[in-house]
Amino acid sequence: MPSELRKQRDQERTEKRRLSLLESASRVFARQGYHRTLISDIVNDAGVGQGTFYRHFKDKRQIFEALFELLLQKVAAQFQDMESRPPQSAEEFRSASRDAYRRMAQVLDQNRDLASLLLREGRTIDAEFQRTVEGVFLEFAQLAQSFLDLGVARGFARPMRTDIVAQAIVGLVIALADSWWAGRFPGVDIDTLVDESVALAFDGMIAIPNTAQPS
Amino acid sequence: MPSELRKQRDQERTEKRRLSLLESASRVFARQGYHRTLISDIVNDAGVGQGTFYRHFKDKRQIFEALFELLLQKVAAQFQDMESRPPQSAEEFRSASRDAYRRMAQVLDQNRDLASLLLREGRTIDAEFQRTVEGVFLEFAQLAQSFLDLGVARGFARPMRTDIVAQAIVGLVIALADSWWAGRFPGVDIDTLVDESVALAFDGMIAIPNTAQPS
Amino acid sequence: MPSELRKQRDQERTEKRRLSLLESASRVFARQGYHRTLISDIVNDAGVGQGTFYRHFKDKRQIFEALFELLLQKVAAQFQDMESRPPQSAEEFRSASRDAYRRMAQVLDQNRDLASLLLREGRTIDAEFQRTVEGVFLEFAQLAQSFLDLGVARGFARPMRTDIVAQAIVGLVIALADSWWAGRFPGVDIDTLVDESVALAFDGMIAIPNTAQPS
Amino acid sequence: MPSELRKQRDQERTEKRRLSLLESASRVFARQGYHRTLISDIVNDAGVGQGTFYRHFKDKRQIFEALFELLLQKVAAQFQDMESRPPQSAEEFRSASRDAYRRMAQVLDQNRDLASLLLREGRTIDAEFQRTVEGVFLEFAQLAQSFLDLGVARGFARPMRTDIVAQAIVGLVIALADSWWAGRFPGVDIDTLVDESVALAFDGMIAIPNTAQPS
DNA sequence: AATGAATGAGTATTCATTCAT
DNA sequence: GATGAATGAATACTCATTCAT
Numbered sequence: 001m002p003s004e005l006r007k008q009r010d011q012e013r014t015e016k017r018r019l020s021l022l023e024s025a026s027r028v029f030a031r032q033g034y035h036r037t038l039i040s041d042i043v044n045d046a047g048v049g050q051g052t053f054y055r056h057f058k059d060k061r062q063i064f065e066a067l068f069e070l071l072l073q074k075v076a077a078q079f080q081d082m083e084s085r086p087p088q089s090a091e092e093f094r095s096a097s098r099d100a101y102r103r104m105a106q107v108l109d110q111n112r113d114l115a116s117l118l119l120r121e122g123r124t125i126d127a128e129f130q131r132t133v134e135g136v137f138l139e140f141a142q143l144a145q146s147f148l149d150l151g152v153a154r155g156f157a158r159p160m161r162t163d164i165v166a167q168a169i170v171g172l173v174i175a176l177a178d179s180w181w182a183g184r185f186p187g188v189d190i191d192t193l194v195d196e197s198v199a200l201a202f203d204g205m206i207a208i209p210n211t212a213q214p215s
Numbered sequence: 216m217p218s219e220l221r222k223q224r225d226q227e228r229t230e231k232r233r234l235s236l237l238e239s240a241s242r243v244f245a246r247q248g249y250h251r252t253l254i255s256d257i258v259n260d261a262g263v264g265q266g267t268f269y270r271h272f273k274d275k276r277q278i279f280e281a282l283f284e285l286l287l288q289k290v291a292a293q294f295q296d297m298e299s300r301p302p303q304s305a306e307e308f309r310s311a312s313r314d315a316y317r318r319m320a321q322v323l324d325q326n327r328d329l330a331s332l333l334l335r336e337g338r339t340i341d342a343e344f345q346r347t348v349e350g351v352f353l354e355f356a357q358l359a360q361s362f363l364d365l366g367v368a369r370g371f372a373r374p375m376r377t378d379i380v381a382q383a384i385v386g387l388v389i390a391l392a393d394s395w396w397a398g399r400f401p402g403v404d405i406d407t408l409v410d411e412s413v414a415l416a417f418d419g420m421i422a423i424p425n426t427a428q429p430s
Numbered sequence: 431m432p433s434e435l436r437k438q439r440d441q442e443r444t445e446k447r448r449l450s451l452l453e454s455a456s457r458v459f460a461r462q463g464y465h466r467t468l469i470s471d472i473v474n475d476a477g478v479g480q481g482t483f484y485r486h487f488k489d490k491r492q493i494f495e496a497l498f499e500l501l502l503q504k505v506a507a508q509f510q511d512m513e514s515r516p517p518q519s520a521e522e523f524r525s526a527s528r529d530a531y532r533r534m535a536q537v538l539d540q541n542r543d544l545a546s547l548l549l550r551e552g553r554t555i556d557a558e559f560q561r562t563v564e565g566v567f568l569e570f571a572q573l574a575q576s577f578l579d580l581g582v583a584r585g586f587a588r589p590m591r592t593d594i595v596a597q598a599i600v601g602l603v604i605a606l607a608d609s610w611w612a613g614r615f616p617g618v619d620i621d622t623l624v625d626e627s628v629a630l631a632f633d634g635m636i637a638i639p640n641t642a643q644p645s
Numbered sequence: 646m647p648s649e650l651r652k653q654r655d656q657e658r659t660e661k662r663r664l665s666l667l668e669s670a671s672r673v674f675a676r677q678g679y680h681r682t683l684i685s686d687i688v689n690d691a692g693v694g695q696g697t698f699y700r701h702f703k704d705k706r707q708i709f710e711a712l713f714e715l716l717l718q719k720v721a722a723q724f725q726d727m728e729s730r731p732p733q734s735a736e737e738f739r740s741a742s743r744d745a746y747r748r749m750a751q752v753l754d755q756n757r758d759l760a761s762l763l764l765r766e767g768r769t770i771d772a773e774f775q776r777t778v779e780g781v782f783l784e785f786a787q788l789a790q791s792f793l794d795l796g797v798a799r800g801f802a803r804p805m806r807t808d809i810v811a812q813a814i815v816g817l818v819i820a821l822a823d824s825w826w827a828g829r830f831p832g833v834d835i836d837t838l839v840d841e842s843v844a845l846a847f848d849g850m851i852a853i854p855n856t857a858q859p860s
Numbered sequence: 861a862a863t864g865a866a867t868g869a870g871t872a873t874t875c876a877t878t879c880a881t
Numbered sequence: 882g883a884t885g886a887a888t889g890a891a892t893a894c895t896c897a898t899t900c901a902t
Binding site: 862863864865866867868869870871872873874875876877878879880881 | 887888889891894896897898899900901902
């Protein structure tokens, strides 16, 4: 009895089906938004029967949740191999920041539909999901804050309310991602976006008098 | 002719009803979110009959739209009397920015429920409303951009991609408002928030070498 | 504003609607059984919209429950004015029993559909309803038992396990009602049924030797 | 020729599967009732695949039918070896009755789950099954009736509507079985139940004057 | 023969909208 | 104009049944 083989093959097929549903859901959510999407839209897009959906997910919320976790995994993977040595100089501080920023930009852009969807609708599902999403935002903010604290402690950054600035930075990233996806920066590449953001965050907007008046 | 008087009184009562429905809608939307709110929730909160809703609004979308316009009006009013004389110095540039920022912070905070709701859910209603909301965001960004352009032109601000920075600034404002409302800044007052934001936007995070090297 | 009048008229109409739904439910349940009956069958029979059902009842179980209570009320009403003076002689004991029996037979027969339905399906709805129904059966059995106990105490009845006999009597009543409704007693009237039951319960089946051997 | 042996073994295994499914069905039906039982409940209990069910039974109704027939067979077996010599005296009449009663009590109690299930739900499956069940009840009633007729003819029993009394007796048996299973007779053994039933059926409840008046 | 993933017909239920009073 | 009971279209979800492996 090749039941072992059978079992494995079945499992693989099941997993494939699940992924195909996730892809369809992502596509349809991106097109119509979470709330205007029916289960039937998803299964039609996936080309499977109505009942098949319920074999893999409890309801619309759960497939959305699964998409959310998928994105989190990808984000985590992107930062997996990131150097963790604390910066030794102002220059290293800045380059580490730029690196983190660039990685975030990349993972967001590589998962554009998913990320855009989750950023836009994640907090409109229900109270619990709202908390989940805000928890993730907060985690990022806290990561940023501890990095800022380090910079302040070592004198690479000026004294500041790092809690406030960290949240501002996260908001800035999200806002720019959103604008970028909305096509409001025609002709701008990601590197420019990153460079401008980092420049703003580090140097601010103010004209630098030193450089301008060398004499 | 009492019919004239009667007519006016009726009209007033009608207007009062409309406002009461708008208030209820705002309250209920804020509590449950747009998508989880039923017409019956709104009329129950307002203490009027189900049919009465339809005498004043076509559907849920329309009352949401009306709330959106109400907020826009209040924002506009806040900026009505703002001085429009272009800044003549770097110092004026900075203070004008802070003033604009503070006004925005005030109007958002005075309409906390409404603003929070619209920022969170405005783009999840439908495609058309999404465009409307993004149009408003864009307007703010453009306003900010033209102000930045002016700063750059006069040498108050360093050269930069003002289109990008403007959107970043708008995102930053929204993110901080959101965090503030979510209670993530316990013990922080609005002025501190504004000051930190302006400091970040103008000076960046970097330690100021001038101060460090006085000689 | 005749809102008072309006309210009353509305309430009356609502009550009428509710009764019409109960009647339809009773009719359809009787025809198809509880489990094979759809909400749509009931509303079609009542000639009202699908949503109207849910304005009056939570679900199919609840309308069944309401029918059950309706029957209980009618049974209670039938026994409302029953004489409660304890029997003073064997003859009174027997006639009081016959009277109770007859009343039960009447109320069951007057609510044939309802009673038949509830006796047949009442215990197949769910565990909780089963307990409810059995509770009612038990109440009747206990009533019968206390009556029997009295008869035994006064010497009108022979010593016996009145708990067992009481339940047997209740079962006997139900079985005969069921057979009667199923048309298994063609040409028999209710009085005959009652008389035979009482004779069986009181005298048993055995030939009476005294009477048979007068000489 | 090993194919012969193989065939037989296969057949045995098939039969074992069938029985295991029947047992599971009986168990699950008894626990949840027919209508609340899903095919999946049965196959899960039996530890076989969903498809296997359909290799042995057409649908839920058919497995219920099979259980019903199983019970009938057991009942028939119980009465197989029963003496068929007509009673020659009042005493034999009574003892034959008690014997039949006791056998019925035994077979019902030995198949408690099955019997309880079929008595409770048998008539709620569909119209056809209802007729089948009522046919079986009727058969029992007719058997009882012909026995009663014989008793009346020979003077062992008083003249009575034997059709009515027979059905009453059957109802009484069922009611007591039901009460017994429901635990409403704590501490009572089956023999007591049988004895009380026979006493009620033969002698009724009335106090026996003979004993009271010895002279 | 056994399996269990896939299927979709069948239903309960919700809720925006209407309209008689 | 206000009301709220009535409505039924729209949808989520279940579960018996099939069938490829």
